[in-house]
Amino acid sequence: MTEISLHRPFPAHEVAAWDYETDVAVIGFGAAGACAAIEAAGAGARVMLFERNSGSGGASALSGGEIYIGGGTDAQKAAGFDDTTEALAAYLKLAGGPCADEAKCDLYAAEALDHYAWLKAQGVPYRGNYMPGKVIEPTDDSTLIWSGSEAAAPFCDLATPAPRGHVIQHMGWGGGRPLVDILEAGARERGVEIVTDARAVALVRDGERIVGAVMRIDNQNRFVRAAKGVVLAAGGFVMNEGMRRKYCPDTFRIADPIGDKDDGSGIELGVSAGGDAIHMDQFFTTCPWTMPEPHAKGVFVNIAGQRFINEDCYHGRVSRTAVDQPGGKVYLLLDSAHFEQPPEFARVSIAGTGDTWEEVEAELEMPAGTLAATMAFYNAHAREGRDPLYGKRTPILVPLDQGPFVALELDFQASYFSFFTLGGLKTSVDGEVLDRGGTPVPGLYAAGRCTSGLPAWGHGYSSGMSLADCTFFGRRAGRKAAA
Amino acid sequence: MTEISLHRPFPAHEVAAWDYETDVAVIGFGAAGACAAIEAAGAGARVMLFERNSGSGGASALSGGEIYIGGGTDAQKAAGFDDTTEALAAYLKLAGGPCADEAKCDLYAAEALDHYAWLKAQGVPYRGNYMPGKVIEPTDDSTLIWSGSEAAAPFCDLATPAPRGHVIQHMGWGGGRPLVDILEAGARERGVEIVTDARAVALVRDGERIVGAVMRIDNQNRFVRAAKGVVLAAGGFVMNEGMRRKYCPDTFRIADPIGDKDDGSGIELGVSAGGDAIHMDQFFTTCPWTMPEPHAKGVFVNIAGQRFINEDCYHGRVSRTAVDQPGGKVYLLLDSAHFEQPPEFARVSIAGTGDTWEEVEAELEMPAGTLAATMAFYNAHAREGRDPLYGKRTPILVPLDQGPFVALELDFQASYFSFFTLGGLKTSVDGEVLDRGGTPVPGLYAAGRCTSGLPAWGHGYSSGMSLADCTFFGRRAGRKAAA
Numbered sequence: 007m008t009e010i011s012l013h014r015p016f017p018a019h020e021v022a023a024w025d026y027e028t029d030v031a032v033i034g035f036g037a038a039g040a041c042a043a044i045e046a047a048g049a050g051a052r053v054m055l056f057e058r059n060s061g062s063g064g065a066s067a068l069s070g071g072e073i074y075i076g077g078g079t080d081a082q083k084a085a086g087f088d089d090t091t092e093a094l095a096a097y098l099k100l101a102g103g104p105c106a107d108e109a110k111c112d113l114y115a116a117e118a119l120d121h122y123a124w125l126k127a128q129g130v131p132y133r134g135n136y137m138p139g140k141v142i143e144p145t146d147d148s149t150l151i152w153s154g155s156e157a158a159a160p161f162c163d164l165a166t167p168a169p170r171g172h173v174i175q176h177m178g179w180g181g182g183r184p185l186v187d188i189l190e191a192g193a194r195e196r197g198v199e200i201v202t203d204a205r206a207v208a209l210v211r212d213g214e215r216i217v218g219a220v221m222r223i224d225n226q227n228r229f230v231r232a233a234k235g236v237v238l239a240a241g242g243f244v245m246n247e248g249m250r251r252k253y254c255p256d257t258f259r260i261a262d263p264i265g266d267k268d269d270g271s272g273i274e275l276g277v278s279a280g281g282d283a284i285h286m287d288q289f290f291t292t293c294p295w296t297m298p299e300p301h302a303k304g305v306f307v308n309i310a311g312q313r314f315i316n317e318d319c320y321h322g323r324v325s326r327t328a329v330d331q332p333g334g335k336v337y338l339l340l341d342s343a344h345f346e347q348p349p350e351f352a353r354v355s356i357a358g359t360g361d362t363w364e365e366v367e368a369e370l371e372m373p374a375g376t377l378a379a380t381m382a383f384y385n386a387h388a389r390e391g392r393d394p395l396y397g398k399r400t401p402i403l404v405p406l407d408q409g410p411f412v413a414l415e416l417d418f419q420a421s422y423f424s425f426f427t428l429g430g431l432k433t434s435v436d437g438e439v440l441d442r443g444g445t446p447v448p449g450l451y452a453a454g455r456c457t458s459g460l461p462a463w464g465h466g467y468s469s470g471m472s473l474a475d476c477t478f479f480g481r482r483a484g485r486k487a488a489a
Numbered sequence: 490m491t492e493i494s495l496h497r498p499f500p501a502h503e504v505a506a507w508d509y510e511t512d513v514a515v516i517g518f519g520a521a522g523a524c525a526a527i528e529a530a531g532a533g534a535r536v537m538l539f540e541r542n543s544g545s546g547g548a549s550a551l552s553g554g555e556i557y558i559g560g561g562t563d564a565q566k567a568a569g570f571d572d573t574t575e576a577l578a579a580y581l582k583l584a585g586g587p588c589a590d591e592a593k594c595d596l597y598a599a600e601a602l603d604h605y606a607w608l609k610a611q612g613v614p615y616r617g618n619y620m621p622g623k624v625i626e627p628t629d630d631s632t633l634i635w636s637g638s639e640a641a642a643p644f645c646d647l648a649t650p651a652p653r654g655h656v657i658q659h660m661g662w663g664g665g666r667p668l669v670d671i672l673e674a675g676a677r678e679r680g681v682e683i684v685t686d687a688r689a690v691a692l693v694r695d696g697e698r699i700v701g702a703v704m705r706i707d708n709q710n711r712f713v714r715a716a717k718g719v720v721l722a723a724g725g726f727v728m729n730e731g732m733r734r735k736y737c738p739d740t741f742r743i744a745d746p747i748g749d750k751d752d753g754s755g756i757e758l759g760v761s762a763g764g765d766a767i768h769m770d771q772f773f774t775t776c777p778w779t780m781p782e783p784h785a786k787g788v789f790v791n792i793a794g795q796r797f798i799n800e801d802c803y804h805g806r807v808s809r810t811a812v813d814q815p816g817g818k819v820y821l822l823l824d825s826a827h828f829e830q831p832p833e834f835a836r837v838s839i840a841g842t843g844d845t846w847e848e849v850e851a852e853l854e855m856p857a858g859t860l861a862a863t864m865a866f867y868n869a870h871a872r873e874g875r876d877p878l879y880g881k882r883t884p885i886l887v888p889l890d891q892g893p894f895v896a897l898e899l900d901f902q903a904s905y906f907s908f909f910t911l912g913g914l915k916t917s918v919d920g921e922v923l924d925r926g927g928t929p930v931p932g933l934y935a936a937g938r939c940t941s942g943l944p945a946w947g948h949g950y951s952s953g954m955s956l957a958d959c960t961f962f963g964r965r966a967g968r969k970a971a972a
Contacts, residue, residue: 013763013924013925252767252768253767253768253769255588255768258587259587277925284736285736312795376877376878379862379866383859395793395859441496442496442760
């Protein structure tokens with residue numbers, strides 16, 4: 007008998023008896039799996055949803071419950087922003103950088119308003135108001151925030167900016183949990199059969215077609231027949247060190263994986279069936295350096311005392327570029343008008359202080375004339391409202407000239423740099439898993455972070471892009487599987 | 490009948506008749522395939538070698554015929570260098586960076602002297618002398634050159650430096666062609682049956698085992714039975730734009746792929762059999778900026794006027810880091826004591842000149858106080874023999890203070906940045922193709938640039954590493970397949 011393996015589909019003809027029979031089997035109960043299940047059931051299919059934990063959630067439930075939506079939502083309009091489909095599509099492509107899937111960007115942009123309406127119809131509440139400023143997640147239950155680099159150079163020159171982070175109405179951080187709760191309720195209402203503590207260990211193939219999966223339940227292999235298809239929604243591979251070593255070794259520069267059981271099994275299953283895993287080197291990372299908010303006006307330098315980014319960009323883009331810098335750390339420079347005690351969880355330390363930037367430079371043991379020259383140049387132009395090097399703009403652009411001064415150290419290992427992987431299965435806009443020749447693998451679908459989707463490029467990630475991708479393309483995968 | 494595809498092994502039971510029968514089938518006639526064939530035949534196996542071109546060569550024949558060898562060769566000793574196995578292993582690991590395969594580095598270092606003796610025994614001639622200085626390939630028939638970043642910070646502080654580029658005795662550039670000619674002769678002497686104009690279109694599998702391949706010959710599919718195994722040695726994927734888009738999109742920043750028929754088919758065949766393709770985002774690139782040699786004393790800045798590398802490093806490391814810089818170009822700064830006309834094929838242009846660095850800065854339309862400040866800082870320390878930012882050392886470290894001054898523009902698209910891919914199949918030190926669980930795929934072996942080997946990391950590549958990898962691990966793959 008063929009071995010049960012993530013790396014090889016199990017032959018259907020060797021299945022002695024099916025333990026479960028359904029039309030669509032969804033693997034993974036985060037936002038992507040929940041949306042796939044809702045839509046597959048809504049299309050009339052029998053749906054079973056398998057989750058290895060004892061309940062729903064996945065990495066989605068660890069998130070802020072923020073979804074990247076634009077093109078002119080009620081919240082955008084109420085706040086006076088004239089966002090368009092075209093501007094949204096353009097920004098999504100910039101955010102995807104060299105990894106952008108243009109078809110996914112265009113389709114999402116075209117249907118973003120419908121998707122927003124769908125989310126509301128599921129019961130996701132939005133207060134509808136706009137919270138300006140640099141916030142990672144709203145501190146109250148506000149809806150709309152700037153969640154990317156839209157207003158920062160070079161993005162603002164290439165796509166008309168608008169805030170697009172739409173956050174579920176929920177007090178403070180952690181809106182991901184209630185978001186998944188609502189999606190779970192929707193799945194249950196539609197009769198989706200949910201099986202928890204069930205881990206996928208193999209797909210089942212009949213000829214060319216994926217016809218089911220082998221699930222590990224109560225320490226037994228259970229055979230699930232899925233007449234119409236299997237939807238993989240099992241997350242990325244941030245928790246799998248072996249996979250990271252092979253495909254994404256730069257993540258070892260930083261120390262704080264964020265995820266649930268994201269062990270890459272969804273990707274492995276897809277590849278076992280002939281699927282194509284792409285952009286596997288890409289990862290998101292961020293350090294919460296904009297907290298407290300005055301720190302957003304700080305200046306970053308590398309160990310050579312050089313600036314390297316427009317600090318007005320999304321905190322994740324700044325952090326991702328920071329992690330590219332040599333020497334294992336960067337410094338955030340602040341003056342007395344802007345320094346406040348950083349939050350303890352950020353684990354940033356004060357590496358140098360001084361009444362002048364020259365003194366700070368000396369404390370950091372940087373050669374004289376490096377950091378001090380950088381800051382003299384920066385301040386001289388900031389007073390004129392210009393940043394000739396990186397295009398930083400007001401109100402973030404202010405001179406840092408009120409001593410005493412401080413340099414915070416963001417050490418890639420010691421400080422909090424959370425990260426998760428972005429590479430995964432190549433899928434069509436309908437969630438079909440594509441083989442290396444570009445042909446759909448019959449009966450196999452995928453969504454969420456076991457795919458490469460809207461958030462494809464670490465340097466372009468913006469908050470809410472992953473949940474946008476999970477929910478929108480999760481829905482499409484479910485519909486296609488049920489068709 | 491199953492379709493013939495790079496993406497799926499053809500079932501042996503569907504093979505109506507075998508057109509060829511052999512013990513070991515080698516696919517690809519560059520250095521890796523030739524060495525595999527020589528060793529398999531030497532071990533007593535019947536060997537057939539298939540090549541899609543009309544003769545041997547592959548990318549190996551386009552190279553300089555330079556092999557990275559150390560640990561105390563005759564040429565190293567004659568030149569007064571006390572290289573050791575440990576120093577070689579340490580450098581190989583640094584050069585592999587986050588992608589290093591430590592087992593391959595250690596084994597190669599331990600056996601490098603034996604491998605050198607084997608190459609000589611095949612008839613590869615080495616004049617045995619040392620040519621000092623910064624040379625891409627020897628201008629005459631010298632043997633030993635510095636071909637990496639061994640003597641440059643930070644490498645020199647972490648591994649005892651020695652020159653290790655061993656070049657076949659051959660006047661001027663292009664030693665790769667005569668190297669492959671010698672290996673071809675060795676294969677023919679050992680009775681290897683060579684079939685040219687034969688393109689691999691599928692592997693053949695019997696149960697779990699690869700037992701042959703389907704070759705396209707004279708516009709017909711020909712079935713090759715390989716009783717002991719198939720060795721993939723078909724090169725990288727630099728000539729396959731679709732694969733580059735999916736796995737290595739940063740290569741589109743530059744414009745000059747260098748390779749033969751490197752279309753990734755070797756990687757695709759390996760993956761089709763369950764093989765694991767790793768570090769697919771990695772690529773080598775270089776611009777011949779050290780030509781003429783006085784230019785090696787130049788200083789690189791990005792569009793912000795910042796230095797970004799110790800320019801004493803290997804030209805490829807400098808070029809690879811250059812391509813990371815924003816804005817699509819970098820500048821090489823020279824003074825009148827060092828500027829000479831660059832070679833036409835480098836396609837670098839003069840972007841700015843001036844009697845002072847301030848004038849150059851203005852011509853480049855950089856903000857005042859950027860490039861000029863960088864050069865004032867650099868020159869002040871160079872006069873003291875120091876480079877506090879990047880650890881550049883004499884004799885490369887000289888003040889550039891003899892006007893007039895010049896800034897050469899290295900545009901990533903317009904200038905000559907050659908590149909090839911480094912990602913590929915994961916193999917054991919014996920050339921076994923490993924599946925995603927780390928288990929050898931029975932009957933399948935691989936070597937050369939369709940694998941991830943010694944040259945695994947674009948930022949650490951050094952000349953001769955790919956041919957070292959191709960010849961050494963090609964030999965091992967051939968021996969293992971024949972065993």
